[in-house]
Amino acid sequence: xxxxPSNMLALGTKAPNFLLQDxxxxxxxxxxxxxxxKATVIMFICNHCPYVIHVNSEIVKIANKYKSEGVSFIAIxxxxxxxxxxxxxxxxxxxAKVLQYPFPYLFDKRQEVAKAYQAACTPDFYVFDGQDxxxxxxxxxxxRPGTDILLTGSDLRAAIDNVLQGKPQIENQYPSMGCNIxxxx
Numbered sequence: 001x002x003x004x005p006s007n008m009l010a011l012g013t014k015a016p017n018f019l020l021q022d023x024x025x026x027x028x029x030x031x032x033x034x035x036x037x038k039a040t041v042i043m044f045i046c047n048h049c050p051y052v053i054h055v056n057s058e059i060v061k062i063a064n065k066y067k068s069e070g071v072s073f074i075a076i077x078x079x080x081x082x083x084x085x086x087x088x089x090x091x092x093x094x095x096a097k098v099l100q101y102p103f104p105y106l107f108d109k110r111q112e113v114a115k116a117y118q119a120a121c122t123p124d125f126y127v128f129d130g131q132d133x134x135x136x137x138x139x140x141x142x143x144r145p146g147t148d149i150l151l152t153g154s155d156l157r158a159a160i161d162n163v164l165q166g167k168p169q170i171e172n173q174y175p176s177m178g179c180n181i182x183x184x185x
Contacts, residue, residue, distance in 0.1 A: 004121040006138055006175035015132040016116035020106035023092040036072035037130045039163040044124040046077045047095045048086040051178035052123050054145040056099055058153045063102045073103035078114035079182040114181055121178040127159045135163050139176040
């Protein structure tokens with residue numbers, strides 16, 4: 001496990017479209033189908049990363065809260081499953097069902113989506129406004145595994161609230177930190 005920060009894609013970037021298979025339903029879904037005209041949150045996550053495991057409960061709480069306000073959530077795993085079989089689509093489906101993910105959990109087999117979003121780690125969070133412009137990228141909050149800092153989702157919650165209320169984002173956006181995406185060789 002290598003602690004890796006987000007690449008911090010440029011704010012204002014238009015959300016790259018994609019077409020990926022949802023590991024729960026088996027359906028192929030695109031950004032255009034899943035996006036919201038209010039706000040869309042894209043999360044690069046995986047099954048085995050201790051940083052993702054640490055935040056899973058909070059991302060489920062946040063998604064459940066904001067879905068009722070018209071915010072769309074999309075989780076994507078881009079890890080190399082040949083070398084990291086715990087992140088295979090079958091195991092993704094199981095994790096999504098056990099944790100009751102209220103969002104699609106898409107598999108980026110070719111890793112093209114992670115590259116288009118310049119994703120570097122898991123978890124990595126992106127918030128797009130209703131015009132699909134990047135408004136926030138970075139961390140959930142400042143809690144990490146092994147620290148005594150409570151998990152609150154404060155950074156991501158503030159970013160979503162700012163988009164929904166038409167307020168400017170905080171200027172100091174901190175990168176997420178987690179396991180590096182497991183790139184194919």
